[in-house]
């Protein structure tokens with residue numbers, strides 16, 4: 001689960017100050033899937049990064065799995081992140097010198113999972129995502145959508161109780177995007193209470209959401225703007 | 230205009246050989262907008278990169294604006310690219326140490342355009358793309374969709390006769406994506422005969438296309454698979 005309370009983020013100072021996230025509060029329970037949609041530049045990545053403990057809020061509080069993260073020191077955050085959060089980055093952030101499977105296994109190793117079990121897990125996930133023939137390739141030899149799927153597999157590696165995904169289908173065709181949606185919402189034992197927050201521009205993902213929220217100019221609301229046709 | 234004739238691309242050797250593009254032929258006339266859709270990993274970026282003279286085909290020929298590019302030496306290609314092709318990269322490929330406007334002005338400078346005219350052009354394009362408040366920011370301070378729009382502006386900087394865009398709306402919300410479509414298809418004097426090839430997963434772009442092609446396992450056809458609902 002995740003709770004964000006009166007959280008704001010200001011970048012810059014003085015004339016160049018920008019209030020990217022403005023007094024946002026949000027709660028996602030176990031087993032819930034919440035979508036956050038909104039215009040480009042509205043603060044979605046900034047909000048998700050704070051929820052994922054990758055960025056300090058300017059003000060406000062954050063609880064991850066019941067732990068008040070905003071009260072922890074910088075040194076305590078990595079452990080909480082590793083064990084509780086699977087983050088899918090908008091730009092994937094894969095390690096360039098590791099193969100697809102190694103990019104996934106490394107997060108299992110860091111969490112103390114045995115090498116053979118880590119290997120089995122990475123193979124299972126990559127196969128579910130249609131990448132069984134690309135497992136030993138470096139990111140530079142993968143297509144955009146293949147890298148995106150490796151990033152998704154990595155977030156699922158340690159079966160975390162919280163998944164935060166930043167535009168996970170942006171580079172996927174309709175069919176592959178559908179399979180990813182299926183996996184996130186219904187595959188891999190989600191009935192065990194995992195919370196999922198998906199930032200997306202893809203209106204089709206609304207089919208798997210319990211709730212859809214709208215972020216505009218850093219402010220959250222539930223008045224979702226329908227698709228422009 | 231662009232013509233691609235019996236073009237193939239093979240990556241790797243022996244066991245790891247992958248035929249990413251398989252005997253593809255394609256012709257796009259002046260004033261035409263052609264979409265290329267297809268599954269993730271099917272060869273779209275590879276095909277577009279060869280059309281954009283960024284990647285040598287393993288076999289086949291390519292004509293850009295009537296010039297047989299496959300007959301030129303490596304040293305002759307940059308000039309042809311600079312003057313004839315505007316390329317929007319799937320991963321944007323912006324220069325990290327230059328601001329949004331500088332990323333656009335540098336391609337104008339390289340083409341011999343005066344600094345003041347280059348500046349006017351970059352401001353016009355960034356404003357049309359909704360980025361007037363972000364012109365002096367570095368890519369690291371921009372959202373994913375803002376970087377994507379800078380990449381689009383850069384491709385349009387020198388008003389080239391050929392635009393090749395690799396998934397130009399993947400990180401844009403519906404309304405912003407619509408404005409980009411409008412710009413590509415109908416803004417900026419397209420009636421002057423510019424050819425546009427757009428690789429995309431976004432079925433809404435079909436509204437502005439003259440033709441839609443389908444690439445699967447490196448092979449091109451016109452049997453387009455409809456959206457999975």
Ligand SMILES: Nc1ncnc2c1ncn2[C@@H]1O[C@H](COP(=O)(O)OP(=O)(O)OP(=O)(O)O)[C@@H](O)[C@H]1O
Nearest residue numbers: 141142143144145240249269270271272273274275
């Ligand atoms: N440098 C490379 N070395 C080896 N294989 C590569 C290389 N670049 C791409 N490939 C492979 O070639 C195939 C086609 O890649 P390409 O990037 O053209 O796909 P795409 O259609 O653009 O996919 P997406 O929609 O995911 O962007 C993929 O299977 C990819 O893994």
Ligand SMILES: Nc1ncnc2c1ncn2[C@@H]1O[C@H](COP(=O)(O)OP(=O)(O)OP(=O)(O)O)[C@@H](O)[C@H]1O
Nearest residue numbers: 011020040041042043044045046370371372373374
């Ligand atoms: N490090 C930074 N310094 C200054 N401004 C920033 C920084 N990072 C982001 N911004 C600005 O904050 C605003 C929100 O950015 P954010 O990346 O959260 O948007 P977003 O909703 O994810 O957009 P997109 O849909 O395009 O990915 C944008 O206007 C962006 O330019």
Ligand SMILES: [Mg+2]
Nearest residue numbers: 045090372373
């Ligand atoms: Mg973003």
Ligand SMILES: [Mg+2]
Nearest residue numbers: 143144274319
């Ligand atoms: Mg691609």
